[in-house]
Amino acid sequence: MKKVSIVGGSGYTGGELVRLLLHHSEVFIHQVSSRGHLGEYLYQVHPNLRKQTDLKFCDPDQIEAVDILFLAMPHGKAQTEIKKYAGLASKIIDLSADFRLKNPVLYEKWYGSPHAAPEWLDKFAYGLPEINREQIQQANYVSGVGCNATAAIMSLKPLVDADLLVKDQEPIIEIKTGSSEGGVSVNPGSHHPERSGVIRTFSAFGHRHTAEVIQAYGFESVRLTMTAVDLVRGALATAHVKLKPGTAKKDVWKAYRNAVNENVFVRLVNERRGIYRVPEPKILAGSNYVDIGFAMDEDTGHLVSICAIDNLMKGASGSAVQSMNLMMGWDEMTGLSFPGLHPV
Amino acid sequence: MKKVSIVGGSGYTGGELVRLLLHHSEVFIHQVSSRGHLGEYLYQVHPNLRKQTDLKFCDPDQIEAVDILFLAMPHGKAQTEIKKYAGLASKIIDLSADFRLKNPVLYEKWYGSPHAAPEWLDKFAYGLPEINREQIQQANYVSGVGCNATAAIMSLKPLVDADLLVKDQEPIIEIKTGSSEGGVSVNPGSHHPERSGVIRTFSAFGHRHTAEVIQAYGFESVRLTMTAVDLVRGALATAHVKLKPGTAKKDVWKAYRNAVNENVFVRLVNERRGIYRVPEPKILAGSNYVDIGFAMDEDTGHLVSICAIDNLMKGASGSAVQSMNLMMGWDEMTGLSFPGLHPV
Amino acid sequence: MKKVSIVGGSGYTGGELVRLLLHHSEVFIHQVSSRGHLGEYLYQVHPNLRKQTDLKFCDPDQIEAVDILFLAMPHGKAQTEIKKYAGLASKIIDLSADFRLKNPVLYEKWYGSPHAAPEWLDKFAYGLPEINREQIQQANYVSGVGCNATAAIMSLKPLVDADLLVKDQEPIIEIKTGSSEGGVSVNPGSHHPERSGVIRTFSAFGHRHTAEVIQAYGFESVRLTMTAVDLVRGALATAHVKLKPGTAKKDVWKAYRNAVNENVFVRLVNERRGIYRVPEPKILAGSNYVDIGFAMDEDTGHLVSICAIDNLMKGASGSAVQSMNLMMGWDEMTGLSFPGLHPV
């Protein structure tokens, strides 16, 4: 059993990490820190952990050396303290946005300030196994993923891998998300009377996760439009793209099937009957699956690609645990077997 | 046209008042104050008022003399400033809890500190027309109502009026409420990810609105249990009471029908078919109706009385406008004709 | 007071029509028919109408001559019976899809069967006042509007009117909708456990309302993608379009302001602060307003236009009543003054 700790465990991704690691057969949790909840039992913040663990939140300054260290602090913190934490563990997985982008110029453009540790950017592998498995397997340092970036990237992956997209038309990707994506901090817009029942397009373009999609596939530009809906967990990406002339439907099917065959957590959903014919985040809460599907207009080559995830799992903590499994040479699915509920 | 102003118009009850008064045929709004939103257009805080009014929030210290003044400040404020406001208007309707209870001892017991203007308590009529119409008609000062108190009182009213209840068994009243009851201020428990999908019994007993129910009917005690559910507007009271021996079902029917006949906003809902067989707040959003219904166990005299309201309307601003109509001798329904939506 | 009747009044649009007409100062309702609910009180089907009217559903075969007749039957019925109804009223407003498209070829293409009364298509004016006011004013027959078509058309209207769009790139319009759009009939996918919490892209393209958008603006093609979300009332269109080179932001502002100035029910929502910065259907339930807004990328000419409506009001019954007002020479807002609720 390997020893793991989590720095910053009182947020939603931190809580999800604890839940996953408590049931992981290869590790045990040594410490979980939280400055704001110092001394409290974990279950007082994460009520689903009651009777699961007697751990209390410790001071982040008292984090000890372990085999694997997860950093789940607010964006901007990890880059200023990475050296310290690198002294405590040979394997680090950082869930913040700090080490996702390889190019410090790109980082500054999208995050508005220079990176505090640009020399570390190259040491981190981007933590989405479905597009970066080999690098992660050999990495000591792995970044987190943006939840919307994950949904967007995975909606395009089959088509990019099979080289089916025209180059000159930027993908337009509409993402609908639940409220947990905004994190644990309260704000006027997250007040239940104001957030309930919304269809709120809060970012028409310019969302920071766009940078990860661009980096993943080398597009010149991609449009991410973010709309908040009444749901806690889940994100759906609906991508509008143009196929190369002559692309046949069977080429597209093959591309999607390849993505499924090469990735244990990818499923193709494209049914002609029943209620769940397309990918939907509703049934993915708590699951690490990423469901993909598509509709193609053969006359015009217009394709709508759909991708559903649980933003706290595949879009955050699930991918982080999956990355850990790869880094450590364990079965990729270890600790990630929960399939989700129906109905829910 | 009478001139009205609202002190404290940036909260949910203040906004609802503005909406109602803008469409009221007998009044026009002169000023609406808000210290926190000073200088902002009303529609920037109450987005449903866009294109309805060009009013901006003024400083509460600049409120001028008017015919009718509504006070919609946080609890505890009106009692310290009532003299000042009485100098500005001969008719005042205060929506806070400050002047609901007649007995300063009762006030201190339930609100935890002595009343700042006990000599004013008797000058205020309790602002629930369905139990206090005549007093309101002759009053210059009318209090607001607690939303849960309104639901509880109205669930018992037919039975109390007809003297059908045994004295020695306290009513147990379960109230389920939406999130707007908590007001406009954000707190960790109102954060959408935490508040969505809840069934949260946040007050087993001891809720302050209990005092209003006791005052209304002279019960020795009443149990109000509050459970928050996933809804923005609406409250449902389910009251469990014991009927006097010998009470027949037709006596109960008669009691409920009387309540309906004597009150334009009371409706009896007791259907044998269809979807909406009992009172439900779902269809009352924006409406001033109070729907009542019951189920009776003839063998035992156990009766379950059900009452549904929109907490911001009948449970707050709607009753306040209705009270104004009575004070001014206008038709009781003026400005309150919106029947609610279906489906919604 | 003019006499109106409604054929097919048990569905959601029929119920909404009754609600609106009961409070309309120029008309009174003579009859409302429903074969399935024959003899029932209207309020047994539309629970918000309790204590509003004593009308019962009559047999559609017993509809009598009136001044204005609304047809709110399932799609396909009105076209087979239009002659009969034209004998009963000189003014007819049909809310179904039967007379929206002028071209019978287009009708057959999108609805899958030949039109039963193609000679009537030209007699009907398309019932969206914001793009067809003058025709409606002079018409005896007015069609309904598709709710998604309305949201899509209104998202494009300012840009089309000002001729700001490039011709060679088809608009991509993502529409998110509530469940009431599906009508009153139950199906496995509308079962609450399956429909609650969804983000379900049920139509990637090919939705029938597309035809109305094409007809309105003469585009060669438009992409409408439909996603169901957890909400009862409301639709949001997010349109992605390309502006002509050289279009400045002030040109766009002017275009949107023109749409507002020329249409009493159109509002521009584009705030820099507060919670409601963009159009949202949440605050439009029960209202006839259509809120529009936009975000523009000046570097590339990419524009995201956002439009929010209540699908049962502006997207159906509200526009129908507004059309009646225009046909009859009444104030356009008569009976449509409800501004919507906040919070809700």
Added chain:
Amino acid sequence: MKKVSIVGGSGYTGGELVRLLLHHSEVFIHQVSSRGHLGEYLYQVHPNLRKQTDLKFCDPDQIEAVDILFLAMPHGKAQTEIKKYAGLASKIIDLSADFRLKNPVLYEKWYGSPHAAPEWLDKFAYGLPEINREQIQQANYVSGVGCNATAAIMSLKPLVDADLLVKDQEPIIEIKTGSSEGGVSVNPGSHHPERSGVIRTFSAFGHRHTAEVIQAYGFESVRLTMTAVDLVRGALATAHVKLKPGTAKKDVWKAYRNAVNENVFVRLVNERRGIYRVPEPKILAGSNYVDIGFAMDEDTGHLVSICAIDNLMKGASGSAVQSMNLMMGWDEMTGLSFPGLHPV
């Protein structure tokens, strides 16, 4: 590995059973039957099972002999076919209401028709381990539990076990439930526009699950009042009871702690701070825990006991699997370790 099959696997409890058994370390699923979905893959009905199993629904008439047989058919079916199924497996767990009540007279009173196999009633142990562990351990036949009965029974258990309740006052138990309790069949009241946002007291008293509570504790009568709220999974019981004179708060604490100590799935939730101070079904989706808590009025001996469960887990399939574990001598928690999600 033991061989298990499920008769009637297309409903919500059947689907939940499959999910649990697929991850159970001691069993494998041999067959799952469904007449209505014959030949379909399980994941076409239970979309969360995609990529989990290749099983297809078989004909119920082709169910073969196995070690353990689960019956998850509609109420009334198992009692007519129990002999047949007893020939196929030595261990049977029936999730319907057919074998919950021991007394055929009680069965007929609450279910309206005579029991078809009264001689089998005594052979079945009531399948709620928390009140019947020893019998279940020795049983070959175990019944299911009513979800509302489970919540009600567990809200009273600590007090009954410690003999703290007065005899002459009937418990009043208010239960709020999600929509999955109604099962997989669609009806007008489960249509999303009608079921969304409800607070609907659909049964004031007389709910069939009352019989199980009476049987469990020998009360003369108990009041169960059922209110549907906007949630898919979950039930909360709020029980109002009277304590024997002289009962101290520490006696009550001790009673609740005993219930926790003796039952691995029972948790006591009674916090002074944080958001989740009382039991809430929100965080229990997918979990087999039953959370209990209380508030006591020491002056009067009035106690409010609160119990939260996932109706499809502890209230149905979870208790069934737990019962299987006990019958087979396995660890009680096998296959039931999922702790639930937060937030969700």
